[in-house]
Amino acid sequence: xxxxxxxxxxxxxxxxxxxxxxxxxxxxTFAPIGFFNKNCYYCHPKDGAGYPADFGxxxxxxxxxxxxxDMTEEKARVALTDKELDVLASWMRALMKKEPHVAWVETxxxxxxxxATIGATVTATVKGSAVAVRQDKGLWKLMRPAGSVxxxxxxxxxxxxxxxxxxxxxxxxxxxxxxxxx
Ligand code: HEC
Numbered sequence: 001x002x003x004x005x006x007x008x009x010x011x012x013x014x015x016x017x018x019x020x021x022x023x024x025x026x027x028x029t030f031a032p033i034g035f036f037n038k039n040c041y042y043c044h045p046k047d048g049a050g051y052p053a054d055f056g057x058x059x060x061x062x063x064x065x066x067x068x069x070d071m072t073e074e075k076a077r078v079a080l081t082d083k084e085l086d087v088l089a090s091w092m093r094a095l096m097k098k099e100p101h102v103a104w105v106e107t108x109x110x111x112x113x114x115x116a117t118i119g120a121t122v123t124a125t126v127k128g129s130a131v132a133v134r135q136d137k138g139l140w141k142l143m144r145p146a147g148s149v150x151x152x153x154x155x156x157x158x159x160x161x162x163x164x165x166x167x168x169x170x171x172x173x174x175x176x177x178x179x180x181x182x
Pocket of ligand 1: 036039040041042043044051052055056067068071072075076092
């Protein structure tokens with residue numbers, strides 16, 4: 001009896017081990033607000049400030065991506081990769097929810113760079129302990145302590161008492177949850 005249970009656990013254990021390891025999350029290398037202010041500004045006010053108060057009403061994922069493809073390719077005449085479009089869409093979802101957005105946009109050695117909604121304040125923890133985050137040319141930077149990995153970092157963007165948390169072990173951008181999903 002005990003032997004059979006042990007064998008069962010062994011088989012189960014090796015099946016789990018055989019699954020390919022999940023690839024760690026990487027920086028987006030794309031800053032959506034910076035992109036918007038460079039490519040969309042001549043028709044839209046900076047920082048996405050010009051959208052109607054009910055922006056998001058009647059939107060689902062299909063409409064969001066349709067609008068963004070039309071705006072990028074036809075209006076602004078820039079081609080984005082699928083990954084870049086996803087990051088831009090995540091910022092749009094934050095605008096719809098009127099929540100601060102934050103994205104991990106770059107890595108240089110132990111230095112991680114973030115873009116957050118204009119006016120938000122960014123704080124961070126590594127393995128649960130607070131680390132210093134400094135503002136630099138509109139972006140936010142922190143040094144990951146020795147012995148930690150990017151996946152240990154959790155950043156929080158706060159604006160007018162609304163906070164958005166981003167754990168780098170699961171995503172490089174906040175608001176990745178598709179519209180209409182729970
Ligand atoms: C040539 C002018 C022009 C440029 C450039 C432009 N847009 Fe637009 N955009 C518009 C106009 C006009 C509307 C409103 C009418 C409509 O929805 O088509 C609009 C609407 C939108 C909407 C929908 C807003 C709503 O209320 O639902 C989004 C999202 C959007 N633009 C994103 C972008 C992004 C992102 C860029 C840059 C890549 C961009 N736009 C560049 C003219 C422009």
